[in-house]
Amino acid sequence: MKILVLVKQVPDTEATIRISGDRKKIDEAGVKFIVNPYDEFAIEEALKLKESGAATFIVAVSLGPDRVKEALRTAVAMGVDDVLHLKTADLGMDGLATAQLLSESIKEIGFDLLLMGKEAIDDGNMQVGPMLAELLDVPCLSVVTALQVNGASVVAEREGDGCAEVLEAQLPCIITCQKGLNEPRYPSIRGVMLAKKKEIAEKIVQSANHTVSVESLSYPQARQAGMIVGEGAAAVPELVKKLREEAKVI
Amino acid sequence: MSTILAVTECRDGKLHKTSLEVVSQAKALSEKIGAGVVALVIGSGISVESASLGEYGATKVLVADGQALENYQPDLYKSIIIEAIRQNSAEIVLAPATAIGKDIMPRVAARLEAGMVSDCTKILVQDHTIQAEHPIFAGKAFALLSVNSAVKIITLRPSVFDAIQTNPGVAAPVEKVGLPAIEIKVKTREVKKTGGNKLDVADADIIVTGGRGVRSAENFKIIEELAACLNAAVGATRAAVDSGWRPHEEQVGQTGKVVSPNLYIMCGASGSIQHWAGMSGAKCIVAVNKDPNAPIIERADYSIIGDLFEVVPALIEEIRKIRG
Ligand SMILES: Cc1cc2nc3c(=O)[nH]c(=O)nc-3n(C[C@H](O)[C@H](O)[C@H](O)COP(=O)(O)OP(=O)(O)OC[C@H]3O[C@@H](n4cnc5c(N)ncnc54)[C@H](O)[C@@H]3O)c2cc1C
Secondary structure, three states, X not given: OEEEEEOOEEEOOOOOOOEOXXXXXXXXXXXXXXXXXXXXXXHHHHHHHHHOOOOOEEEEEEEEOHHHHHHHHHHHHHOOOEEEEEEOOOOOOOHHHHHHHHHHHHHHHOOOEEEEEOOOOOOOOOOHHHHXXXXXXXXXXXXXXXXXXXXXEEEEEEEOOOEEEEEEEEOOEEEEXXXXXXXOOOOOHHHHHHHHHOOOEEEEOOOOOOOEEEEEEEOOOOOOOXXXXXXXXXXXXXXXXXXXXXXXXX | OEEEEEEOOEEOOEEOHHHHHHHHXXXXXXXXXXXXXXXXXXXXXXXXXXXXXXXXXXXXXXXXXOHHHOOXXXXXXXXXXXXXXXXXXXXXXXXXXXXXXXXXXHHHHHHHOOEEEEEEOEEEEEOOEEEEEEEEHHHOEEEEEEEOOOOEEEEEOOOOOOOOOOOOOOOOOEEEOOOOOOOOOOEEEEEEEOOOOOOOHHHOOEEEEEOHHHOOOXXXXXXXXXXXXXXXXXXEOHHHHHOOXXXXXXXXXXXXXXOOOOEEEEEOXXXXXXXXXXXXXXXXEEEEEOOOOOHHHHHOOEEEEOOHHHHHHHHHHHHHHHHO
């Protein structure tokens, strides 16, 4: 079984986000980039499937500008067999365009199981997995917290609202990974050494049609400055009064 | 006249509250662009309330009701929604950004080559184009996106848009739609209820969250008690979840749920940037923290500096007094 893992590089969760002068994108200067946390669950799950003998080969693919090679090095350091950089400067906030760009290359690479994060924490779209499945005409099980591969069939637990759905589908299929699936490992020292030397193959991909375009980016409205009502239990009556009469929320 | 399709959601045969938000927003948008509002209800054993969507502005209600729809099934849902879009020549499709909405709408969008905006917090009509605002970088910024495709798909963040009864007493005509005979690729073996009958943080108007400061699973009893007397849901920080005190479904934040309640009470939680990502949309934030320098103190609307084990019981007592 060949596993393809999609890896996106995103700003660190602690990063300060500054909007560029033209208000169309963010200013990347000084921003630390990391592997999208949900994609780490995907990498880990692939490695576990290989260790259990269910998978034979893992290739990680990342779409984006040159900096994403760093994310691929992390994947190598964790233990994936091969990586491919799909090079584009055209990574907007348009999920469909991203899915279209990916689907063309993925058709060429081929896979039995495709693992990816349930969401990229930068644009937070949660679109690409299910879209890709439609473009490739394979099933997609999204937001998965438990996974079993038995021969050609896959049983996964999907997180719903107030429920967990136990779903079954046949390979090839796409799984989008949620927290709870596993605990991603730290790269080994040997892995890090290997990753440093790894030649990363790249392929330039054509920009797709855009159906969604950015008009402008903005910062959230600043919240009104709050107040300290008081100290300890003695402040409780005043707090309750404010919640009833001022904020009118209870 | 063009059509806006409002895809609603049923849970246990009843309309979920996000359905009313979606229909209301479709109605508001329809007035700006001059369109009809068709609501689509999908489920099994749906009760008669479908017609009441007329009160929120639906001009027609389509109902797909069948045993096969008892649980969420992506292949059937996709086919039913696409058919409803085609039959009604819908140009704009709104759906709730719930677990189902987030899974199904990208599939529909890909099949129709439709541009999609997820988890939208505001919709504008500018020079005849539809622009939708979407939080990015976990709420550290917002992107205003214009959608340029023939069909435009937008999922709405729950609890952000108001449900408004614009037409009280009006019943919309209801039309049944048949279930498609298609190949089912994803089979549901079982659906396990995870929350019991507990109120989910995503649905709650009030949330009481406990953090590391609560110190144990046992101690969460007082958080539960405060939640119970406010009809609130219990929430947790990742520190409380990772310590094994609370289940992940209660986690609020970047790697948990995003919530927009009216009131969010935080006890023994510092207000980390990742937690903030999940609750910055709360209308009123209250912090109970013994550290006056905790980041949340600066951001909360009202704070009490003190030990939560003294403040929370006093709060329970005070609220019981006023609520009887
Ligand atoms: C990639 C990533 C994703 C993350 N996602 C999330 C997420 O989704 N949700 C989330 O919550 N976190 C998330 N985190 C973790 C986050 O960084 C913080 O570690 C976490 O939110 C801290 O939880 P806390 O506020 O409960 O604990 P702490 O930060 O330790 O705060 C405890 C607070 O309790 C106060 N306190 C202690 N005892 C008492 C008492 N007796 N009375 C009153 N106050 C008291 C202290 O003063 C302190 O302010 C994420 C981190 C990363 C790196």
